[in-house]
Amino acid sequence: MNVTVKLIGVFQIGRFKEAVCEYPIGTSVRKVVDELLIPDPLLGIVLINDIHAGVEDLLHEGDTLCLLPFIDGG
Amino acid sequence: MKYLTSDPASEPSSILYTRCTVDLKYGKISQQDVPCRNLEDVLGGFGRSFQILAERNISHAYSEENPLIVNTGLLTGSSAMTGLRTYFSGYSPLKESKKGLPAAMWSTGSGNFGAKFKWAGLDELIFEGRSATPVYALIKESPEGAVVELKPADHLLGLSTHDKMMVLQQEYGSNAHFATIGQAGEQWENVYFGAVGLSTDNQLKSGEDKMRFAGRGGMGSLMGYKNLLALVAQSSDKIKALTPEVKAVNINVVKGGGAARLQPISRGGGGGTWAAYDVLQAFHAVPVNNFRPQGNDLPEQLFRTRVEKEYVIKSEACYRCGITCHNNIHEKKDDGSAGRFLAKFDYEPLNLLGTNIGIHDAGQAARLIHLSDNCGMDSISLGVTVSYVLSYNERHPDKPLLNGATFGDFARIEDLIIQAGHGKLPEIGRGSKRLSESTGETSYAYHVKGLELPAYQPETNPGYAWAIAGGHMSMATYGMLTREGKSDMESWVQGITQTKLQIVGFDMIGLCKFFDITKGICTQMVVDCLKSELNLDVTTEALAASVHRAFLRGLALELRQGYEKEEYTLPAEVWERANTNIKLPNITSPEFIAELQKRVWEIFDPQLAGLAA
Numbered sequence: 191m192n193v194t195v196k197l198i199g200v201f202q203i204g205r206f207k208e209a210v211c212e213y214p215i216g217t218s219v220r221k222v223v224d225e226l227l228i229p230d231p232l233l234g235i236v237l238i239n240d241i242h243a244g245v246e247d248l249l250h251e252g253d254t255l256c257l258l259p260f261i262d263g264g
Numbered sequence: 265m266k267y268l269t270s271d272p273a274s275e276p277s278s279i280l281y282t283r284c285t286v287d288l289k290y291g292k293i294s295q296q297d298v299p300c301r302n303l304e305d306v307l308g309g310f311g312r313s314f315q316i317l318a319e320r321n322i323s324h325a326y327s328e329e330n331p332l333i334v335n336t337g338l339l340t341g342s343s344a345m346t347g348l349r350t351y352f353s354g355y356s357p358l359k360e361s362k363k364g365l366p367a368a369m370w371s372t373g374s375g376n377f378g379a380k381f382k383w384a385g386l387d388e389l390i391f392e393g394r395s396a397t398p399v400y401a402l403i404k405e406s407p408e409g410a411v412v413e414l415k416p417a418d419h420l421l422g423l424s425t426h427d428k429m430m431v432l433q434q435e436y437g438s439n440a441h442f443a444t445i446g447q448a449g450e451q452w453e454n455v456y457f458g459a460v461g462l463s464t465d466n467q468l469k470s471g472e473d474k475m476r477f478a479g480r481g482g483m484g485s486l487m488g489y490k491n492l493l494a495l496v497a498q499s500s501d502k503i504k505a506l507t508p509e510v511k512a513v514n515i516n517v518v519k520g521g522g523a524a525r526l527q528p529i530s531r532g533g534g535g536g537t538w539a540a541y542d543v544l545q546a547f548h549a550v551p552v553n554n555f556r557p558q559g560n561d562l563p564e565q566l567f568r569t570r571v572e573k574e575y576v577i578k579s580e581a582c583y584r585c586g587i588t589c590h591n592n593i594h595e596k597k598d599d600g601s602a603g604r605f606l607a608k609f610d611y612e613p614l615n616l617l618g619t620n621i622g623i624h625d626a627g628q629a630a631r632l633i634h635l636s637d638n639c640g641m642d643s644i645s646l647g648v649t650v651s652y653v654l655s656y657n658e659r660h661p662d663k664p665l666l667n668g669a670t671f672g673d674f675a676r677i678e679d680l681i682i683q684a685g686h687g688k689l690p691e692i693g694r695g696s697k698r699l700s701e702s703t704g705e706t707s708y709a710y711h712v713k714g715l716e717l718p719a720y721q722p723e724t725n726p727g728y729a730w731a732i733a734g735g736h737m738s739m740a741t742y743g744m745l746t747r748e749g750k751s752d753m754e755s756w757v758q759g760i761t762q763t764k765l766q767i768v769g770f771d772m773i774g775l776c777k778f779f780d781i782t783k784g785i786c787t788q789m790v791v792d793c794l795k796s797e798l799n800l801d802v803t804t805e806a807l808a809a810s811v812h813r814a815f816l817r818g819l820a821l822e823l824r825q826g827y828e829k830e831e832y833t834l835p836a837e838v839w840e841r842a843n844t845n846i847k848l849p850n851i852t853s854p855e856f857i858a859e860l861q862k863r864v865w866e867i868f869d870p871q872l873a874g875l876a877a
Contacts (some may be wrong), residue, residue, distance in 0.1 A: 199542030200534055231524035232534050235543065235747055240847065242749025260525040261540040261743060262781050 191215050191251035193222075198258040201228055213249065220245040222255060234260030265338075265387055266297060270799050273806040276300040281308070281387035284412045286401065288490055289328065289393035293412050298388075303802070303810040304772065304817075308337040308387065310370040310733070311772035311814040313353035316390070317368045318821055325357040325366040325482075326452070326489045332391040334381070334443075334495065337774025341382035343504050344793040345514040346776035348582055350378035350443065350462065352483035358456040358645060358695050359481055359714040363826030367714065368818070369481030370733055371642075372771055374582040375462035376441040380497035385410035391490055400432070400494035417493040422447060424638035425461030426473035428494050433468055440498040441468070446640025449484035450493070451687020456694050457645035457716075458484030461637070465583045472605040473634070474592060476582065479642035480734040481715065503584075509796035513789045518586040523778050526589040528579035529568075536579070536589045537611035538568055540719075547746055547847045549721045551620040553671045554648075554655040555710050555835075557721065559845030565624035566614060575626060576602040577609070587778050593630050606630035607637070615719035616647025617681075621654055622671025632681055639685025644734070648716035649696040650680055652709050665703070666691060707836035713827060718742070722834045723843060723852050726860055727760050729832040730868075732768070732818035740767035740781070751849040756860055761867040768818075769811035785811065813875070819868060820875045829865060833857060 196208045205226060213222070219236055223245060235258040236243045249255060269278035277299040284295045304311035313333040322330050332354045339347040349372050356369035381389075384405040389412065391401075398417040403410055420428045428444040442463040449458030459479040467474040478484075487493070506514075517523055527533020541563060544550045550563035557563075564570065568591075571577065576596045581588040591610070595603035607613075607630035617636060618629035636643045654671045657664035666689065669676035684692040691699050696716055700709030710717045712728045718735050720742040722728055727741025736742045741764045744750045750759070766784035770777045773785050780787060786808035794800040838852050850856075 198546050199539050200529055203529065229524070229532065231520060232532075234525070235749075237546075256546065258543045258546055259534045259539055261543045261747060262525065262537065262778070 191217070191249070193217075193249050193252075194254040195222065196254065196256040197226075198256065200232065200259055201226075201257055217249050218245070219243065219247050219249065219255060222249070223257065226257075228257060232259050234258055267798060267800065270801050272300070272306040272800055273303045273802055273810070276302050276306055279306050281305070281312075282385060282410065283388040283390065284386055284410065285390045285392060286412060286414065287392050288395040288399070288414070288492065291414055293414070295410070295412075302813075303806060304814045306338060307769075307772040307810060308335055308340075308774060309349070309351045309372070309772040310353055310768070310818070311810070312388070313351060313370060314368055314814065314817050314821060317353060317355065318817065322355040323365055325355045325486065328393045330355045330366075330486065332483065332486050332490060332492070333388065334391070335388040336378050336382045337772055339793060339797065340774030341379040341502070342774070342793070342797045343506050343510050343514075344775065344779075344797065345517040346374070346582075346585055346587065346779045347774050348374040348376065348378050348585065349771070349774045349776060350381060350478065351771065352460055352478045354483060354486045356481040357452065357485045357489070360697070361714070361822070361826035362828065362831060365826040367825050367827070368821045369483070370771060371460070371478040371480040371483050373460070373462045373476045373478040374585070374776055375464040375476040376583045377443050377462045377495070377497055378774070379583070380441045380499045383502040384497055384499040386412070391492060394489060395491040398491050398493050400496060401492065402496045402498065404498040405500065420493045421450065425459075425475055425640040426467070426638055429461070429463045429467070429475070430471070432494060432496055436496055436498055438468070439500055440496050442497075443495040444640070445484040445487050445493055446638060446685070448639045448641045448685045448687065448693070449488035451693070452485040452488035454687040454690035454693045455641065455684065456482045456485050457642040458482055458488055459640050459642045460484045460487065461640055466580055473638060474580070474590070474605065474608065475637060477637070477642075479644065480737065482642070484640050504797065507796045509792045513792055514586065516789060517779055523587045526587050526778050528588055530579065531588070535568060536591045538591050538609055538614065540611045541567055541615070544720075544746065548845050549724055549746060549848065551615055551719050551721060553622050554620065554651040554708060555717070555721060556843060557845050562624060563619050566618050566626060566629065571609070571626040575606070576600075578602060585776075589778060593626065607633035609633075612719050613643035613647070616644055616651070620647060620719065621651050621677060623674060623677065624672070625674070628674045632678065635678070635681050635685060641685055644718050645695055645716040646681065646684065646692070648710050649692050649699060650677060652696045652699060653680065653692065655708050656703060656705065659705075707840055710835050712834065713822070713831055721846060722838050723846050723850070724848060726756065726834060726852055726857060727764060728834060729861075730760050730765075730819070730864065732815060732822060733771075737771070737777070738768050738818075740764040745848055745851060751851050753856070753859060753863065756851070757863045757867070760864050765815045766808065766811050768815050769807065772811065772814060784808075816868070816871055816875050820872050823872070829861065832861060
């Protein structure tokens with residue numbers, strides 16, 4: 191299945207800003223995060239099709255997955 | 265402090281803190297050891313100072329009866345990572361109820377002053393009255409404990425926060441650190457949001473104006489009213505040997521989830537608070553032009569990736585802190601190395617003196633931040649009051665306020681800030697609440713209860729209404745919608761009344777919030793630090809209960825100072841002109857706010873009944 195992956199902020203460094211990636215059916219967000227080597231302490235927000243989601247959620251054909259760092263303080 | 269028990273929750277009176285009281289009018293100075301009344305007293309910070317303020321009936325902030333309380337927390341000066349905080353408390357010249365009574369406020373900052381203050385032998389310093397002539401206070405160690413003296417400060421008048429520190433450093437040398445006000449605090453009659461600058465090791469070694477600030481609520485203006493221009497804390501360093509327990513905690517703080525995202529990008533971290541720009545922009549929730557995001561890519565001009573093409577960004581830290589969250593902007597020389605220091609780019613000042621006033625050039629934003637810091641103003645209150653002026657002028661081009669500045673008009677905005685910082689523009693210096701009431705157009709003045717909002721859209725945070733000090737430092741709901749995706753009523757009620765108020769615990773115990781911002785201080789890490797550093801046995805439950813009580817006291821004190829329940833709300837523009845550019849569920853409709861108010865007060869009211877403010 192094809193999933194559009196968008197990376198925000200520091201996650202783009204050494205990776206990409208947006209790409210259409212092919213994954214096996216049944217791929218979870220966790221699998222994508224691990225494949226992209228995004229450190230867990232930095233992962234703040236997961237959006238699937240602009241809706242907040244979790245790392246254990248499964249992806250489907252045509253989904254847009256957005257991975258964002260944490261925000262804190264001022 | 266003196267510890268005659270290891271059980272502070274059950275036997276608080278067996279823990280005594282050292283208080284010095286200075287009568288500025290008569291120059292009398294006295295010290296005493298004061299037994300703690302409860303665990304809040306033991307922890308310190310506002311947990312103690314608000315109990316003192318509750319004993320006073322203050323109807324004007326600029327009155328001799330309004331004390332300035334300078335104190336630290338239990339872990340200030342300890343070997344726990346981020347244990348650097350100093351707290352400044354008093355009735356605020358800026359934050360007031362609609363009845364016109366001043367609210368009790370605290371503000372806090374890091375740098376090195378707090379540790380030196382504690383190491384000199386003091387836990388608390390209360391300034392009563394006001395001096396007839398400009399003075400500064402010297403707190404120095406001696407074999408008998410801290411010695412406090414008042415010294416003439418005429419030679420400091422008119423100097424910036426930084427320049428005052430440089431003068432004092434010449435006199436007191438490397439074992440001293442400083443808390444100073446700038447020209448803005450000296451002009452307290454026309455500037456209500458004067459900040460207190462706190463010196464850093466980096467600053468004193470380099471000569472660059474890399475201060476930290478206790479900015480919120482005008483404590484620098486209160487110092488100025490009292491003719492107290494600076495504090496000097498002089499002491500040898502008294503750092504304890506690191507125990508295995510505290511070492512483990514510190515490693516966890518630096519490398520664990522709590523602060524990893526604040527570490528420099530070069531170390532695999534998230535790059536400090538500046539990273540909020542990228543994240544919030546994904547939702548079009550970066551404040552633009554007085555909190556009106558436009559759904560475009562304007563905020564991206566101040567993304568780190570753009571700025572670093574033209575400037576050198578140095579990631580630096582407070583004294584002995586491994587979190588390294590400061591982003592200091594320098595000119596870039598031809599060879600790519602760092603030239604002149606320009607300004608620090610923390611998220612709040614960068615947005616509120618940048619994107620939110622239509623300034624999208626990093627060099628211009630740096631200049632405005634530099635002015636705010638050196639004149640000694642709270643960049644949040646300054647930026648939001650300026651953005652109100654610009655918004656008014658956009659609406660009234662034929663009859664604008666002041667010099668007619670508009671969004672993005674750097675030259676005129678710079679002039680406004682210079683004039684305000686020198687006390688020449690009370691329209692700005694007295695804050696957005698008063699200014700908007702004078703124009704009669706209050707719906708787009710972005711304050712809550714008289715204190716300007718930080719750089720998180722109010723559409724994403726109805727919890728602002730119940731913050732008892734700065735909007736995000738005293739109520740951690742600002743990430744609930746964007747970060748956690750919470751838009752249901754139950755989550756918001758629970759957040760406001762239970763979990764997210766716990767952030768104020770950091771403003772008691774002496775730690776920076778980046779120690780563990782999502783969990784607060786009621787954690788095993790803090791329990792381990794207290795046991796290892798001070799041989800105190802405290803449970804996480806006792807800590808949570810103490811923080812909760814301290815928060816409720818703050819709320820009770822607001823109500824006593826005349827706040828009505830309808831003031832616990834957001835700027836009206838949020839629903840009068842709902843912004844559909846923000847890509848998040850709407851949780852600030854009038855209906856949602858009304859239901860939230862009802863549910864929150866149903867919980868708080870019985871809890872407040874037992875607390876006499």
